[in-house]
Amino acid sequence: MLKTAQKLIAVAKISARANLAYPGEVLGRGTFLLVVLYIFLKLWQATYSESGQSKLAGLSLAEMLWYLTITESMWMSAPKLAQQVDEDVRTGSLAVKLIRPLSYPLYCLSANMGERLVRFSFNLALGACIALALVGPIHLRAEALLMLALSVCLAFLLDGLGHLIVGLSAFWLEDTSGLYLIYTRLTMILGGMLIPLDLFPGWLKNLVVYLPFPYLVWGPVHLLSTPQAELAASFLELAIRQLACLVALSALVALLWQRALRRVSAHGG
Amino acid sequence: MSLLSYLRLAAAYIKLNWRMQMEYKSAFASQFLAMVLNNSTWLAFWLIFFDRFPVVRGFGQADVVTLWAIASAGFGLSAACCFNLHNLAALIARGQLDTWMLYPRALVPHLALGKLSPTAMGDLAFGYGAYLLLVKPDLEHFLMYVFLTVAVAVLFTGFNLMRGSLAFFLGQAEVLSEQWFFSMITFSTYPSSLFDGWVKLVLFTLIPAGFVAGLPPEALKQLNWNMALLTGLGALAVLGFGSLCFALGLRSYQSGNLMEMRN
């Protein structure tokens, strides 16, 4: 247990160093967040004042900006797992990686998770500074933060599975970049990254709760603004939905992987 | 004679670029569709947004579709025809202007024509498609739209010259140039009426997105040719300034030697 923790810390350290190694890139991400959040602030400022309401979808203006800060940080932290799997499949380096004692999909998922958590923390820290400067702090509850952290981990795991599905489809598709784009854009729009689900037209909201996308982004971040009385129940419901998605997506990955392995052994990678 | 010869040169480049893209048809198609899909995502966001809040700062669904149609078609036209200018900072930093200076042609137009981008063609097609299908303009609106997309393309071309020329003065300016571009693109896709004060000033100078997301949608809404003309003038001013930056920078061009000499 201790050893695993040490390994994780080592991985995190390396990732963090890699994240800070290029000041240009840090500057780039900072500018990106600053511009995007400033524009969002202006857009929602106008929207709040013209609708004459102090709360929209249960969020005050400051809370809305913090919501968008977190979703943007999550979005920006996604490593290029799908492209990497695609490349492994195409170049045949998958066959080499099969020799490793750890199963390939599990290896991908864990590496993805480690890298993503570090990148996310980093982006969030940067975003939080900007949000603080723009709208100041909001009231946060310790238990809601803890629940957010747990469900964000699950969300990242789900997204990792999504990436794996896209990447592994390289066994059957000539080009996965189209599928990748569809997947990420659906996450962006149906996941509620740009606009909370509660502001969707009714029919759309009723539809998307049956899809995995809201649980990748909106679900976890939404917990921060859930009233105290409903918090535990909401978290539980989210966890159940995320786990259901986890089971379904894992089954799909397992199926694809099994088929893929058969192809690898038949064609030798 | 001169203009004609450049038109012929443009035709020759378009022909070659097209043939090259056709060598890789499926990659071309997927890049093209990717851009259409990407822009559609943003349009979907705005449709959802305006479904809930019909008017914000005088903007509604139709206006935002118009805005995206102008921004993406204008940007697409510029990048489709002048893709080399898009990566100008990198070309300068790596001394890759050399090749272009060995030809008896005006450097900027020749360099600009040298490369077409298939993703940009996706942007261009998306813009025109969105405008024709979703806004359904009458003839005069459509004519103004065409004029505005050309003006915005000129603006982006000038802007690319401006940000790319940074590399002449700073050497490594790729990150800065990219951030500048990113800010321009982002501000170009949100209604300029959201901003005021000094930011508004910035949007008509340093980050001239006001000539994309401010004046043009308003001009089309009111069918105001004066505003459209003003957009055109702004675009020409930016092109002029960008060309000036490039001409001044070229004097201190150090080719690729900077790298060699460090060893």
Add this chain to the structure above:
Amino acid sequence: MFAVHTEDLRKEFTLKKGLFERRTAVAVDNISLTVKEGQAVAFIGPNGAGKSTTIKMLTGILKPSSGKAQVLGLDPWRQRSRLVRQIGAVFGQRSQLWLHLPPKDSFELLAEIYSLDKKSKQYKSRLEMLIERFELAAFLNTPVRKLSLGERMRAEIAASLLHRPRLLLLDEPTIGIDVVARQRLRELLAQWNREEGLTVFLTSHDTGDIEAVADRVILINHGRVIIDDTIDGVRHYGAPKSADTGEPPDMQSLPALEKVLSDLFTAK
């Protein structure tokens, strides 16, 4: 008339380190040289000696810091556009051929760039001659990426001769090319120099290239001219010691230069 004439040609670069620290480096240190039209000159020296910088000044890419340069009677920096109509350039790694398209397409584009009339007799005969002499017919319609390096370079040189330049500049044209193809390229260049009166200005690290193509050698180091002499003259520098150096046979005919080169290169 002189093809190339320079007087105290100099280029300094300002190196920027951070925002304020600046350092000046001299790349070309007052070079004066004259090349008559029709000559074939090997312009040699170790890496960083100032070869590329000089060539870039001669083609108008770089502005000289001081001194005078005249190429084919023109000032390269001020009259670049007129000058480049009359010169051809083959710069090692930078191809003017389109990798994914056949050489034929690139030739057509070049005709357009140089405003050549593709329907004229003159153009057609030129193209035919190039195709024949450089033996391009077999792969004229094959995408360049599928050609061997030797074939590519032949197409490359032919492309740079399409507009009938009077001066051809070549920067390491034979690098990476196999022995047989390399021999063929040297013959072609020497032939054009002899028969068409083309002035050739060549940089190379390959003594075989130099001997086969050039009749004059200019060696520079640290931005200064060290040796400027005929091939024969250079051969008699120092005592010939080739027998004990054990160099490949094709270099033995130029022993002294090899010695001078190796001395200079190691003394760096």
